[in-house]
Each structure stands twice: as C-alpha cells, then as structure tokens.
Amino acid sequence: MSALLDISDLGIAFGGIKAVDGVSFAVRPGEIVSVIGPNGAGKTTLFNMISGLYRPSQGQVRLDGRDITAMEPHLLARLGLSRTFQNLQLFGDMTLLENVMVGHHLRERAHVLPDLFALSSSRRSTRASADNALALLRRVRLDKGAYREARAMSYGALKRLEIARALALEPRILLLDEPAAGCNAVETAEIDELIAEVAASGVAILLVEHDMKLVMKISAHIVVLDHGRKIAEGAPAEVARDPQVIAAYLGQHGQDQVLHAER
Amino acid sequence: MSDLLQFLLSGLTVGAVYALLALGFTIIFNASGVVNFAQGEFVMLGGMATAFGIAAGLPVPLAALLAILGTAALGVALNALAIAPARGAPVVSLIIITIGAAIFLQGAAGLLFDKQIHRYPGFSGEAALRILGATILPQSLWVIAGATLTFALLWLFFSRTLTGKAVLATANNPLAASLVGINTRAIMALSFGLSAAIGAVAGLLVTPITMTAYNTGVALALSGFAAAMLGGLGSPLGALVGGLLLGVLEALTAGYVSSQYKDAVSFILIILVLTFLPQGLLGRKSTDRV
Ligand SMILES: Nc1ncnc2c1ncn2[C@@H]1O[C@H](COP(=O)(O)OP(=O)(O)OP(=O)(O)O)[C@@H](O)[C@H]1O
Ligand SMILES: [Mg+2]
Numbered sequence: 036m037s038a039l040l041d042i043s044d045l046g047i048a049f050g051g052i053k054a055v056d057g058v059s060f061a062v063r064p065g066e067i068v069s070v071i072g073p074n075g076a077g078k079t080t081l082f083n084m085i086s087g088l089y090r091p092s093q094g095q096v097r098l099d100g101r102d103i104t105a106m107e108p109h110l111l112a113r114l115g116l117s118r119t120f121q122n123l124q125l126f127g128d129m130t131l132l133e134n135v136m137v138g139h140h141l142r143e144r145a146h147v148l149p150d151l152f153a154l155s156s157s158r159r160s161t162r163a164s165a166d167n168a169l170a171l172l173r174r175v176r177l178d179k180g181a182y183r184e185a186r187a188m189s190y191g192a193l194k195r196l197e198i199a200r201a202l203a204l205e206p207r208i209l210l211l212d213e214p215a216a217g218c219n220a221v222e223t224a225e226i227d228e229l230i231a232e233v234a235a236s237g238v239a240i241l242l243v244e245h246d247m248k249l250v251m252k253i254s255a256h257i258v259v260l261d262h263g264r265k266i267a268e269g270a271p272a273e274v275a276r277d278p279q280v281i282a283a284y285l286g287q288h289g290q291d292q293v294l295h296a297e298r
Numbered sequence: 299m300s301d302l303l304q305f306l307l308s309g310l311t312v313g314a315v316y317a318l319l320a321l322g323f324t325i326i327f328n329a330s331g332v333v334n335f336a337q338g339e340f341v342m343l344g345g346m347a348t349a350f351g352i353a354a355g356l357p358v359p360l361a362a363l364l365a366i367l368g369t370a371a372l373g374v375a376l377n378a379l380a381i382a383p384a385r386g387a388p389v390v391s392l393i394i395i396t397i398g399a400a401i402f403l404q405g406a407a408g409l410l411f412d413k414q415i416h417r418y419p420g421f422s423g424e425a426a427l428r429i430l431g432a433t434i435l436p437q438s439l440w441v442i443a444g445a446t447l448t449f450a451l452l453w454l455f456f457s458r459t460l461t462g463k464a465v466l467a468t469a470n471n472p473l474a475a476s477l478v479g480i481n482t483r484a485i486m487a488l489s490f491g492l493s494a495a496i497g498a499v500a501g502l503l504v505t506p507i508t509m510t511a512y513n514t515g516v517a518l519a520l521s522g523f524a525a526a527m528l529g530g531l532g533s534p535l536g537a538l539v540g541g542l543l544l545g546v547l548e549a550l551t552a553g554y555v556s557s558q559y560k561d562a563v564s565f566i567l568i569i570l571v572l573t574f575l576p577q578g579l580l581g582r583k584s585t586d587r588v
Contacts, residue, residue: 086477088473107476107481108476108477109476109477109479109480109481109482112476112477112478112479113479117477117478118477124471124473124474124477125471125474126467126470126471126474126475127470127471128466128470129466129467129470137463137464137467137475137478137480138478140460140463140464140478140479140480200478203478204478204479
C-alpha cells in the first residue's frame with residue numbers, strides 16, 4: 036500500500052533556531068506511526084506544520100499524493116486530516132455532546148432557512164448527528180456525562196473527549212499529541228485499546244506519546260526526533276536497540292520498559 | 299404615575315437602540331476579541347443612507363433595505379481591509395484600528411453625504427399615541443418592535459442553525475473551531491457584516507425620532523459600549539439587558555433630576571457594576587476557559 040501521509044524534508048526555524056530540521060517519513064492507511072523524542076525535540080512543532088498551524092520554511096506535506104503544505108486547518112479537516120492537542124483545545128462552554136456534534140458538523144449540510152424554522156428535515160439531521168455523537172462518547176466511555184459542560188470535567192475525561200471530537204470528523208488520518216498524558220493506568224489502557232481499534236478500521240494514526248510502554252506496544256513504525264532532527268526510524272524493536280536513540284532518549288529506564296513490553 | 303410611564307417609554311425606546319448597539323459590539327467581540335468602536339458609525343450610516351434614499355425618491359422599504367445592505371457591505375470591507383490583515387496583532391492595536399476606521403467613516407460620510415442634520419417622517423405617521431396619560435410616537439413602537447425582532451431572529455440563528463453554532467464555536471475557541479473544519483475567517487467576515495447590518499437597522503429606525511448627521515456615531519458608540527459592558531461584553535442577553543437598563547436609567551435621571559446629569563448617572567452605575575461585577579451583569583468569567 037502506498038503512503039497516505041508523506042512528509043518530505045520538513046523543517047521550520049524560529050528566530051534562526053531550527054525547531055524541526057529536514058524530517059521525512061510516511062504513514063500508510065491503518066498504520067500507527069509514533070514520533071518520539073525528548074522534551075523540546077520538535078514533535079508538537081512537527082504536528083503544527085502538518086496540521087496547517089505553522090508554515091514550514093522547507094519541505095512538503097502530501098496527503099494521498101496531493102500537496103497540502105501550509106493548507107488552512109479547516110480545509111485539511113475537510114480532506115480528512117484531524118488532530119488532538121497536547122494541552123487540549125475544546126469548547127469549554129459547550130456540553131460534551133455539543134463538542135462532538137461540532138466535530139460532526141462537516142458531515143451535515145448547512146441549510147440556514149430550514150434550520151431557522153426547525154423544519155422536520157433539519158430536525159432529523161440534528162437528531163442523527165446527536166445519535167452519532169452519543170455513540171462516539173460511548174466509545175470513549177463519556178456517554179454518562181454527555182450533557183455536562185466540558186469545563187466541569189476532569190483532565191483525563193477531556194483528553195478522551197478531544198479524541199471523540201477528532202473521530203467525529205471521520206478522518207482518514209488522525210494526529211494524536213500525547214493522548215495519554217495526565218491519564219491514569221486504566222485510562223491509558225483504554226486509550227491504547229481505542230487507538231488500536233481506530234487504526235484497525237483503516238484510519239492512519241500519527242502518535243506522539245511519552246508512555247514508552249504504550250508506544251512500543253501499538254506502533255508499527257517509530258520515528259525518533261532529537262533537537263529537531265530525525266535520528267532513527269524503524270520497527271519498535273529496532274529503534275529500541277539503536278544506540279543513538281538510547282543515548283538521546285530512552286536511557287536505561289526506557290529500555291527496561293521496552294523489554295518489559297516485548298515480553 | 300403618568301410621568302413615570304412617560305419616562306419608561308422614552309427610556310425603552312433609547313434603550314432598544316443601545317441594546318442593538320451593544321449587540322453589535324458583542325458579536326464582533328465574540329468573533330475576534332476586538333471592541334469595534336466603529337459600531338456607532340454603522341448606526342449613523344444606516345440613518346444617513348436611508349435619509350438620502352428617501353430624499354432621492356425611493357420608497358421607504360427599498361431605501362431601508364439598501365441602507366442595511368450597503369452598511370453590511372462596509373462592515374465586511376472594514377474587516378477585510380483593516381482588521382483581517384492585522385490578524386495576530388495585539389488586541390489593543392486592533393481596537394485602535396477600529397477607532398481610526400470610525401474617524402475615517404465619519405469623514406467619508408461628511409464628504410459623500412453632507413454635514414447637515416437629516417431626518418425623515420416616522421413610518422406610521424407623526425401623531426403621538428396616548429397610553430394611560432403618557433404619549434408615545436408610533437416610531438418608538440417601530441424601534442422597540444424592530445429591536446425585539448432582531449434579537450429574536452438572532453437568537454434563532456445562534457441556537458438553530460449550523461452557521462450560528464459555528465459562530466459560537468469560533469467565539470469559544472477559534473483554534474478548535476478551525477480544526478473541526480470551520481472557516482474562521484469567513485465567520486469573522488460574517489460577524490462584521492451582521493454587526494454592521496444590526497447597527498444600520500438601529501439607525502434607520504431611530505432617525506425619525508433623534509435625527510442624524512455625519513458626526514453622531516462617536517456618542518452612539520460610547521453609549522453602546524457602556525451598555526455592552528454593563529450587561530457583560532460577549533453576552534447577547536447581556537446586550538439586551540444592559541441596553542434597556544441604561545436607556546431607562548438615563549430617561550429617569552433626565553426626568554426626575556436633570557438631563558445634565560443623565561450621562562453622569564449612567565457612568566456612575568457602570569463603574570459600580572464593574573467594580574463589584576467585573577464581568578458585567580450577565581457576563582461569564584473568561585478565566586476558566588478550558
Ligand atoms: N511558536 C514558537 N516560537 C518559538 N519557538 C518555538 C515555537 N514553537 C516551538 N518552539 C520551540 O521549538 C522547540 C520544539 O518544541 P516542541 O513543542 O515542538 O517540542 P516537543 O517535542 O513537542 O516537546 P514536549 O515533549 O515537551 O511536548 C522548542 O525549543 C520550542 O521552544
Ligand atoms: Mg509537545
């Protein structure tokens with residue numbers, strides 16, 4: 036299968052300092068690719084370029100062969116690229132259900148007049164959209180809080196809410212920036228399961244995560260960044276044995292975790 | 299008793315105009331975080347354009363419609379030419395841009411129209427109606443009905459339509475909105491057009507009562523801003539409450555104390571409200587945003 040997302044020679048500099056420098060790799064449909072690296076390695080910056088928030092100073096991003104470099108985020112959403120944030124970007128004033136319904140809105144057709152007068156066609160489509168959102172909330176085990184305001188929920192719940200909203204866009208590729216950060220062991224296991232499930236349905240996943248156990252377990256392919264550069268890439272076992280990677284990032288502790296996960 | 303009713307009626311009329319002004323402030327503030335001090339110019343332009351349309355022989359509804367559409371187009375242009383290019387600049391800079399735009403629009407109106415005072419007859423005649431010993435101009439009823447209808451339509455728009463919800467989502471979190479596929483730049487343009495149109499509606503409704511001239515926008519903007527702050531900047535319901543409260547308060551002060559003090563009293567009230575309720579009467583704390 037050919038690549039769905041193709042990153043080539045991507046780079047950006049902030050005030051002369053290269054935060055990401057000539058990074059290339061590819062993600063195929065249904066594949067889980069993880070980007071790892073120490074704090075400040077450039078992982079989030081890489082995501083920000085792919086998702087159209089930062090304009091790269093070099094290189095290209097292709098989706099299904101089409102050049103999408105620096106394309107606006109709302110257009111990327113329409114093309115099937117969706118993401119979550121390390122530090123959450125949600126609609127705090129809305130309920131959980133509404134948060135997910137906003138994500139689903141691309142699938143609806145906007146008809147201002149029928150909506151305004153609450154014609155049955157628009158009520159039907161709203162109902163379908165609410166049903167769909169509720170099903171997604173159930174999938175991330177948040178259906179019980181569907182009518183609560185997002186601002187009132189715990190961090191771990193909001194992490195899962197953001198994934199549900201991203202899934203509501205019915206993406207072809209999903210970028211997850213530290214989805215398990217701040218979650219407890221049970222929640223992490225649930226997120227792990229969810230990611231594998233989504234990938235199994237054919238969605239490509241690009242994952243940034245510090246939880247090495249999770250990364251080693253679910254990734255098909257791992258890209259290692261350090262100081263903005265790609266220092267290694269390959270299958271989890273390969274990467275875990277790479278001396279450069281161990282020096283830069285994993286350390287003894289990380290390698291123990293890897294061996295543990297492999298067993 | 300009939301005095302009080304009289305003051306309340308005139309207060310509600312002025313208050314309805316303030317509420318529409320505050321609504322305009324609120325819509326643009328929600329979409330962009332900008333306090334648009336050109337909002338008063340939209341009201342002035344709505345009145346002036348309608349006056350000139352009627353003077354040119356157009357039927358009143360057509361003159362009013364053209365005034366609304368023309369002003370809305372100017373609102374969209376203001377965003378495209380002055381606000382959107384400065385996107386990312388500090389909010390204070392953007393606010394100063396809107397002050398510049400207000401001065402520009404005032405000067406342009408003075409040149410393109412003229413510097414005279416204008417009015418046209420009330421839509422349903424000029425004979426005052428008597429209610430329980432108080433009198434009211436039929437045009438006051440037009441103002442109150444027009445404001446009520448505008449608020450009702452807007453409420454339907456925000457609560458029922460996908461586009462309205464996209465506006466609310468953008469106000470809540472622009473970054474998240476763009477990521478779920480909402481074109482936030484289009485929402486900005488829509489918000490400016492909508493605010494300008496609402497301003498024009500206020501202007502064309504109230505001109506038969508208050509008259510208008512090229513330089514009336516600044517005072518209107520200040521009153522509308524005060525009403526928005528009072529109700530809670532960013533809340534449409536707050537705009538309604540703040541506008542009506544300010545209008546009624548001004549009318550009561552002018553009636554029972556002296557019209558010299560009406561501005562002073564309203565500003566004292568605003569200072570009190572903002573001291574004890576910094577978010578306004580119906581505003582929501584902005585600090586606990588997720
Ligand atoms: N908008 C920006 N302006 C200036 N520097 C930036 C900007 N965004 C990121 N950087 C810098 O780029 C480097 C990479 O940051 P980035 O957030 O991508 O790291 P990360 O790999 O996601 O780290 P973490 O694991 O802590 O999330 C850092 O040195 C950061 O300070
Ligand atoms: Mg990061």
